[in-house]
Amino acid sequence: METTSYNGKLLRINLTNSQITSESLNLDLAKKFIGARGLGTKILMDEINPTIDPLSDDNKLIIMTGALTGAAVPTGGRYVVVTKSPLTGMIACSNSGGEWGAKLKYAGFDGIIFEGKAQSPVYLSICDEKVELKPAEALWGKTSSETEEILKAEYEKSSVLNIGPGGENKSLMAAIMNDADRAAGRSGVGAVMGSKNLKAIVVQASRNNIPVTDSEAMRKEMLIAMKKIKEDGVTGTGLPTYGTAVLVNIINETGSFPTDNWQGSYDENAEIISGETLAEKYLKGTYHCHRCPIGCGRVVEREGKNIGGPEYETLWAYGGNCGVHDIPTINEANFWCNELGIDSISVPCTIASAMELYQKGYISEEECDGVPLTFGSKEAVVEWTKRIGLSQGKLGALMAKGSQRLCDAYGHPEFSMSVKKQELPAYDARGIQGIGLNYATSNRGGCHVRGYMISPEILAHPELLDRTKTEDKATWTKIFQDLTAVIDSMGMCLFTSFALGADDYANFLNAGTGTTHTVDSLLEAGERIYNLERIFNKKAGMKAEDDSLPKRLTEDSIVDGPSQGQKNHLNIMLPEYYAARGWVNAFPTEETLIRLGLEENDRS
Amino acid sequence: MIEVRLFATLREGRGKIVKLDFKTNFNGIQLLEDLKIPQEQVSIFLINGHHQSFEKLLSDEDIVSIFPPVGGG
Numbered sequence: 001m002e003t004t005s006y007n008g009k010l011l012r013i014n015l016t017n018s019q020i021t022s023e024s025l026n027l028d029l030a031k032k033f034i035g036a037r038g039l040g041t042k043i044l045m046d047e048i049n050p051t052i053d054p055l056s057d058d059n060k061l062i063i064m065t066g067a068l069t070g071a072a073v074p075t076g077g078r079y080v081v082v083t084k085s086p087l088t089g090m091i092a093c094s095n096s097g098g099e100w101g102a103k104l105k106y107a108g109f110d111g112i113i114f115e116g117k118a119q120s121p122v123y124l125s126i127c128d129e130k131v132e133l134k135p136a137e138a139l140w141g142k143t144s145s146e147t148e149e150i151l152k153a154e155y156e157k158s159s160v161l162n163i164g165p166g167g168e169n170k171s172l173m174a175a176i177m178n179d180a181d182r183a184a185g186r187s188g189v190g191a192v193m194g195s196k197n198l199k200a201i202v203v204q205a206s207r208n209n210i211p212v213t214d215s216e217a218m219r220k221e222m223l224i225a226m227k228k229i230k231e232d233g234v235t236g237t238g239l240p241t242y243g244t245a246v247l248v249n250i251i252n253e254t255g256s257f258p259t260d261n262w263q264g265s266y267d268e269n270a271e272i273i274s275g276e277t278l279a280e281k282y283l284k285g286t287y288h289c290h291r292c293p294i295g296c297g298r299v300v301e302r303e304g305k306n307i308g309g310p311e312y313e314t315l316w317a318y319g320g321n322c323g324v325h326d327i328p329t330i331n332e333a334n335f336w337c338n339e340l341g342i343d344s345i346s347v348p349c350t351i352a353s354a355m356e357l358y359q360k361g362y363i364s365e366e367e368c369d370g371v372p373l374t375f376g377s378k379e380a381v382v383e384w385t386k387r388i389g390l391s392q393g394k395l396g397a398l399m400a401k402g403s404q405r406l407c408d409a410y411g412h413p414e415f416s417m418s419v420k421k422q423e424l425p426a427y428d429a430r431g432i433q434g435i436g437l438n439y440a441t442s443n444r445g446g447c448h449v450r451g452y453m454i455s456p457e458i459l460a461h462p463e464l465l466d467r468t469k470t471e472d473k474a475t476w477t478k479i480f481q482d483l484t485a486v487i488d489s490m491g492m493c494l495f496t497s498f499a500l501g502a503d504d505y506a507n508f509l510n511a512g513t514g515t516t517h518t519v520d521s522l523l524e525a526g527e528r529i530y531n532l533e534r535i536f537n538k539k540a541g542m543k544a545e546d547d548s549l550p551k552r553l554t555e556d557s558i559v560d561g562p563s564q565g566q567k568n569h570l571n572i573m574l575p576e577y578y579a580a581r582g583w584v585n586a587f588p589t590e591e592t593l594i595r596l597g598l599e600e601n602d603r604s
Numbered sequence: 605m606i607e608v609r610l611f612a613t614l615r616e617g618r619g620k621i622v623k624l625d626f627k628t629n630f631n632g633i634q635l636l637e638d639l640k641i642p643q644e645q646v647s648i649f650l651i652n653g654h655h656q657s658f659e660k661l662l663s664d665e666d667i668v669s670i671f672p673p674v675g676g677g
Contacts, residue, residue, distance in 0.1 A: 233647060233673020242612060244676030249611050253669040255653045271620075276612060296676065312676050452677050459675045460647060464655055498675050562653020 005071045005212045005512035006030055007110045011131060013124060015196050016057065016116030020131050025110050031515055032597070034489035035067035035110070037093050038529035040082030043113065044091075045532060045601055050539035054086035054188075055170060055195040061114040063104075063161075063201070066491015068512045070105030070210045072218060074225055075493035077102040077290025079111075085187040086195075087172040087346070087402055088420045088445040090537040092187035095488055097289030098179030103159040106205035118197035123162075125155065127204040136199040140168060143339040144177040151202045161201045164341025167194035169391040171400035173346040177338060181297070181308025182289070185343040187422060187444050188402075213514035221507040225500055229293050232499035234461065239296040239495060240286065244312035245275030247426070247454075248319070254458060254467070255561030256428040259320045260359075260375050261352040262417045262552055265428045266561020273319035273327055278309065282327050294495055300331050310334040310344070313448075316426035317348035322355060323376035333385045340389025346402060349423035351384050353403040353415045354395075362410045367395050417550050420445030420542075429553050431563030432457050434465065434473035437573040438481065440547045443533035449494055451480035461498060470569050474576035482526030489529060528596045531581075531588050535602050544586035547574065606635070606662055609669045614641060626665075632658035635668065647673040 012021045033039040040062045052058040062082040069076055079101030085092030107126050121136040139147050144164040151160045159179055166174040167190030174190030175183040212218045229235045238246055251257045252270035259267050284306055287297025298309025310330050318330045337344040357363040358373035365372055371383045387396030399406050403416040403423055417424050422445030429436030434453035442450040456476060457467040483502055487494055490509060506517040553568045582592030593599040608622040636643055648671040
């Protein structure tokens, strides 16, 4: 058999009847959809009816490694979770770093397909080829770190993936955690795992490497890529020194840092919660995921112990968006997001929307049950994070369903700053046109890392585009989305793209899997994945009007700071984007599907 | 008066904020020279929150924000 960086083997776990089977991976299919995000979506499309209830037994939870996860490539250790999202009702695809993905590959599997539902809590243990389902009653109710600690005591040198109480309680914002503080955070993938009574997956592996098709070519590309990553200012200096938190000041200086649930866009107190302040006063160390030369992970201290520190998104969501200018409080809230296994973007953004409902008198003081949802309240952000994770109290349980369902319940859907019911990340799209187009067209709902237009519009990478203009944003957004789909499917970290180009990724993939990709064919593979996700959404019931932005971004101008007076002009960019994609009314035409070899997938 | 805000590694030895007296015909190139910041160390150069070239002439009361290559997501 041809040597590739795929193991050629998938695990299928039927939780209803406890049947465990190992099956061959179709290598042609794997190469067409690369791995992880692409391959996981293809398998989900083939195996479920997209109209099913995401929290029913009919949904499947697919955990898939990338084509190069585990290979000797920089940052090659990621996995993705693909399922139907209970938050958006559309495709969910959340990825995570750490060590777990590489361990699964070393144990001999490319991915795991979970189906059905266990009658009582279970966990899966994988010790190389030995795979067993075990009772997890004793783990149910434990936090993420408690679960990991118990399993690691039993399984030496293992890596643990798990859900916390957030997933057990089926919070629609529940994450899947691994290796302490790493998270497949978005779209409520943890709730799907919880709905299946699956608490954890522990993996032990004897190997620490995998074969590739052309090891000499891989070694050469590795040297080239490592040099580029070390020499690039972002990956070589900026991210290692400050982490993603460095963005607080940058985004704020452009007047694109949403405050108080996007009522403002410039934060006079941003310096207090900035990456510079974090590095100067609170940083205890850095964290590197598997084979990562960058090390953007922050380590901070809590009660004498080192814990994972906040990302930019979390500093913004609690700091700017909830108005809490205090890093220790944000560290504490972030700690509880990780412990309870809930998304540290969607959760604080839901708290921010509740704060606006409270500010305007729609949520009463009585409903707050002793902890008023006041913008700027340190106590509120920590306490309501816990209440959401535990689905505690009437309001806590409602907020655990995310901001859209919360705001709908109070008759003010406009206070949910979300797309497709998923909360928006930390960049005001009124002053940055292209990121708004990306938000609106992201297949998994409000998200910055489907097509990170902040790179050209703010960071001048690879070149500077005028953030206030709509020209060319459609084609740039499409290319960023397609390349990102490739990187996510390869199992590498998106941050490598600050230093590497599409040619580097093509060289890596070809050396690993024996493909003959050019830059054009690689981008087309990414386009294929993006279109496949869109077909899933169409079949799941997505409508053209779901490609939209909250009215606040398209109708209300920014009221403060350097971007005052600006709005997002999605209406101009969207038709240009659909034309660039070969879509009509938000969906691919037959001609586009045939060009991408996806026509069979669009049939019901 | 021109307010120059420095960020990340550019603060080392210079501080967070530097205030310069306004001069006519003064642009980013001269400003960087005054602050002893090599142009190649500057990745993002904002005047009043908007990206500008170093050649653009500065006006009194302008706020200039300068960042080295940094990024994230």
